Structure formats: C-alpha cells, structure tokens
Amino acid sequence: MSTQTDVAALQRRVADLEQKLAQVQEEREIYRHIVQHAPAFISRLTPDGRVVYMNTTCEQITGYKAEEVIGKALLPVLYPGELMGPVQDYLRIAAQGGDVRDYELTLRSRSGELRTLAWNSFHRFATDGTLAEVVSFGTDVTERKAAEAEHRRLQEEVIAMQAATLAE
Numbered sequence: 001m002s003t004q005t006d007v008a009a010l011q012r013r014v015a016d017l018e019q020k021l022a023q024v025q026e027e028r029e030i031y032r033h034i035v036q037h038a039p040a041f042i043s044r045l046t047p048d049g050r051v052v053y054m055n056t057t058c059e060q061i062t063g064y065k066a067e068e069v070i071g072k073a074l075l076p077v078l079y080p081g082e083l084m085g086p087v088q089d090y091l092r093i094a095a096q097g098g099d100v101r102d103y104e105l106t107l108r109s110r111s112g113e114l115r116t117l118a119w120n121s122f123h124r125f126a127t128d129g130t131l132a133e134v135v136s137f138g139t140d141v142t143e144r145k146a147a148e149a150e151h152r153r154l155q156e157e158v159i160a161m162q163a164a165t166l167a168e
Contacts, residue, residue: 035055036055036056037055037056037057038055038057039057040055040057040137040138040139041054041055041057041058041061041117041136041137041138041139041140042054042055042057042058042135042136042137042138043055043058043135043136043138044124044133044134044135044136045133045134045136046133047131047132047133047134048073049073049074049075050071050072050073051066051069051070051071051072051073051074052070052133053066053070054066054069054070061107061109061115061117061138061140062074062078062107062109062110063109063110063111064077064110075087078107078108078109079105079107079108080108083105083106083107083108086105086106087105090103090105090119094121094123094134099120099121099122099123100119100120100121101120102118102119102120103118103119103120104116104117104118104119104141105117105119114142115140115142116140116141116142116145117138117139117140117141117142118138118139118141119136119137119138120136120137120138121134121135121136121137122134122135123135
C-alpha cells in the first residue's frame with residue numbers, strides 16, 4: 001500500500017469522523033433545547049443539594065435565574081420553615097435508594113407565591129457506583145389542586161343543600 005493511498009484513506013476516515021461528530025453535536029443541541037424549554041421543572045442536584053442545572057420552567061416557577069443559583073443549595077430557599085418537613089421526607093425516600101414518583105411538594109417562589117409540584121426523580125451514578133446527582137422533573141399541579149378543592153367544596157355545598165331540602 002502506498003503512502004498516497006494511506007493518506008487518502010486517513011482523509012476519508014477524518015471526513016467520516018467529522019461528519020459523525022457534526023451529527024452528534026446537532027443531536028445534542030436538539031436535546032438540550034428540548035430539555036431547556038420543556039413545560040416541566042427539570043433540575044439536577046448534587047448529592048448534597050447544590051444546583052447543577054435548572055431549565056427555563058424552573059426559572060419561571062421559582063423566580064430565580066439559573067446563573068443565580070448554580071452551585072448553591074436552593075432547597076432551603078424554596079422550602080422555608082414548615083415547607084421543609086415534607087422535603088425531608090422526600091429526601092429520606094430518595095436516600096433509601098428509591099427513585100421518587102409523583103411526590104407532591106409545595107414551594108415558595110421568590111415572589112412569595114406557593115406552587116405545588118408533583119415530583120419524579122431518579123439517581124444518576126458515577127462509573128465508580130457513587131451517587132453523582134439527582135435528576136428531578138416537576139409538574140406544576142397548583143391549578144389542578146385548586147380546581148379539585150373547589151369541586152369538593154361545591155359537592156359539599158350541594159350535599160348540604162340536599163340535606164336541608166330533605167329535612168324540610
């Protein structure tokens with residue numbers, strides 16, 4: 001095999017690898033865009049609770065910009081006082097090795113607004129088996145919970161009116 005043939009083969013190989021790299025980079029950008037703009041609260045936390053990542057929906061719900069909180073412990077800020085108790089229960093479940101499904105927690109945004117989210121999370125482990133981070137997905141169920149409470153209130157009102165009518 002001549003040197004010229006070897007060079008041509010290497011050039012083809014480099015061109016092929018550059019094309020594959022461009023495809024991977026494009027796909028990565030598509031997935032990054034999807035996660036960043038998903039209509040769900042998506043965050044990544046270190047095992048000790050520091051923010052690694054939060055998407056646009058996180059910023060909208062919490063009122064904090066990602067650049068303000070990356071590297072910081074945000075849980076005590078979002079769950080002050082009595083709101084932290086259920087978070088501790090959530091963390092205890094997660095610490096026992098289980099991923100968490102549809103666990104509702106109420107947070108306080110920067111503006112003071114209370115928002116209830118249904119959380120799903122899973123652990124991501126490093127190659128050595130240690131916990132690398134917790135990835136969480138939160139769906140804002142505040143309006144749904146309010147509608148359910150209003151529905152229950154109206155049902156109770158109807159039942160009370162029916163009972164009063166029967167009593168007459």
